[in-house]
Amino acid sequence: MANISIFGIGYVGVVAAACLAKDGHKVIAVDVDRGKIDAINAAISPIVENGLDALVKEVVEAGRLEATDDVQYAINHSDASFVCVGTPSAADGSVGLKYVESACENIGRAIAAKPSFHSVIIRSTIVPGSTEGTCIPTLERFSGKSAGADFGVGYYPEFLRESTAIEDYYDPGLIVFGALEEKTAAILKEINEPLNCHIHSVDVRTAEMVKYTSNTWRAVKVTYANEIGNIAKACGLDGQTVMEILCSDQKVNISPYFMRPGFAFGGSCLPKDVRALRYLAQSKDVAAPLLHAVLEANEAQIAKAERMVRDAGAKKVGFVGVSFKPGTDDLRESPLAELASRLIKGGMGVEFYDPYVHEAYANENSTAGRGNDVVPDLASRIVPELKELIARSDAIVVGNLYKDTVDELGKVSGSKPMVDLTRLRRDLTSAGSYEGICW
Ligand SMILES: NC(=O)c1ccc[n+]([C@@H]2O[C@H](COP(=O)([O-])OP(=O)(O)OC[C@H]3O[C@@H](n4cnc5c(N)ncnc54)[C@H](O)[C@@H]3O)[C@@H](O)[C@H]2O)c1
Numbered sequence: 001m002a003n004i005s006i007f008g009i010g011y012v013g014v015v016a017a018a019c020l021a022k023d024g025h026k027v028i029a030v031d032v033d034r035g036k037i038d039a040i041n042a043a044i045s046p047i048v049e050n051g052l053d054a055l056v057k058e059v060v061e062a063g064r065l066e067a068t069d070d071v072q073y074a075i076n077h078s079d080a081s082f083v084c085v086g087t088p089s090a091a092d093g094s095v096g097l098k099y100v101e102s103a104c105e106n107i108g109r110a111i112a113a114k115p116s117f118h119s120v121i122i123r124s125t126i127v128p129g130s131t132e133g134t135c136i137p138t139l140e141r142f143s144g145k146s147a148g149a150d151f152g153v154g155y156y157p158e159f160l161r162e163s164t165a166i167e168d169y170y171d172p173g174l175i176v177f178g179a180l181e182e183k184t185a186a187i188l189k190e191i192n193e194p195l196n197c198h199i200h201s202v203d204v205r206t207a208e209m210v211k212y213t214s215n216t217w218r219a220v221k222v223t224y225a226n227e228i229g230n231i232a233k234a235c236g237l238d239g240q241t242v243m244e245i246l247c248s249d250q251k252v253n254i255s256p257y258f259m260r261p262g263f264a265f266g267g268s269c270l271p272k273d274v275r276a277l278r279y280l281a282q283s284k285d286v287a288a289p290l291l292h293a294v295l296e297a298n299e300a301q302i303a304k305a306e307r308m309v310r311d312a313g314a315k316k317v318g319f320v321g322v323s324f325k326p327g328t329d330d331l332r333e334s335p336l337a338e339l340a341s342r343l344i345k346g347g348m349g350v351e352f353y354d355p356y357v358h359e360a361y362a363n364e365n366s367t368a369g370r371g372n373d374v375v376p377d378l379a380s381r382i383v384p385e386l387k388e389l390i391a392r393s394d395a396i397v398v399g400n401l402y403k404d405t406v407d408e409l410g411k412v413s414g415s416k417p418m419v420d421l422t423r424l425r426r427d428l429t430s431a432g433s434y435e436g437i438c439w
Helices: 011-022 034-041 052-061 071-076 098-112 130-143 165-170 182-192 204-234 239-247 270-283 289-311 335-345 355-362 386-392 403-412
Strands: 003-007 026-030 065-068 080-083 119-122 152-155 175-179 199-202 316-320 349-353 395-398 418-420 434-436
Touching: 003 011, 003 071, 003 098, 011 026, 011 034, 011 052, 011 065, 011 165, 026 034, 026 071, 034 052, 034 065, 052 065, 052 165, 071 098, 080 098, 098 119, 098 130, 119 130, 119 175, 119 182, 130 152, 130 204, 152 182, 152 204, 175 182, 175 204, 182 199, 199 204, 204 239, 204 270, 204 289, 270 289, 289 335, 289 395, 289 418, 316 335, 316 386, 335 349, 349 355, 349 386, 386 403, 395 403
Parallel strands: 003 026, 003 080, 026 065, 080 119, 119 152, 175 199, 316 349, 316 395, 395 418, 418 434
Antiparallel strands: 152 175
């Protein structure tokens, strides 16, 4: 069992403090608000949350939770501190770090006077780079010690929802953390191991990013459901019924499917259907800002890829894939064809390796080249062999991945400029002449 101090006894801090104490850890809660400190020491929850009154009473009376404003006492009597102070928006919308900075300053001063190792674990929601750019420098400055060597640092975001916070603590949907060294990682593992949830141990900045990705995703889901609900109602339909049926599809709709960063969507359905639903909303005088944004963002992803290919500085580019996805010769609204067409218009030489489109032309299918209204002379730009395409090109655009192309393209990455829109191999990230669109 660990001794833990918790800085900030708000909604996150008090739930974490009470649950950790319930699990048998010794917890010291620290706050600048005297009212909250007095409430805890009187065995009363300082916030209203289901089940918390009884839990705080139980653990305070058992002597496993106390509160103080004496930072040195809290640091001296704990192995690790969790920083759970607020991060309200700054006036310009950026993350407000003043409370985190002030807590780190106080903790840093106390660490200076503590001879043994101490871990500082940030739980407040802070944007990627904040632990490294703000927390660590503040802790080092005020402790005069070195992070990762003299004291530990970790980032461990909280995902609980108010009103079901205790339930969420014991049955979390997600556990992720990053730590600079093993001692801090070990404390986080010990606390989380009893919970029935996979533990993602990653670098600090990835953990910071996951927290924002999670909350923003929740916000996007609410907004999408509301927008669909508004359109459905304007059509005389029950928006909640529509969304319930949508969510019943756990294979595609509510699943990791379509949740992998990469290139723009296209094909014969998605673009035209988003456009049609947006038109329908407009015709019913229903605002649909998210549907507008979806099409705008998709266009921005094509523009981003175009910039990446231009930045590669090649005169002749070989595309692996031109159809809208692998496994089909369908070219309707293929974002790869659109990207190629923009490059051709800009004077670049573009050729393609696409076994499915090639097969359609080779078999003289009546539908060969179907849906292509953007790439001139597509048939003459198809190169049947990948090796030949690679040899003829100054740079490669990996658009679609076909099983037999992975090894061959792997040999090229690093030796020839490569813009990867789908991800050739999971271990590749942008470096040197290799550029992945989102990695
Ligand atoms: N509320 C939620 O549901 C929730 C869920 C997950 C994550 N978060 C994140 O957790 C963080 C805390 O959120 P919250 O809702 O618990 O905030 P809160 O405002 O309820 O509590 C913050 C506490 O920190 C105290 N504090 C401020 N400066 C301090 C200092 N220097 N030392 C000690 N205590 C200090 C305040 O007095 C207050 O009691 C935020 O970053 C938030 O985004 C919140």
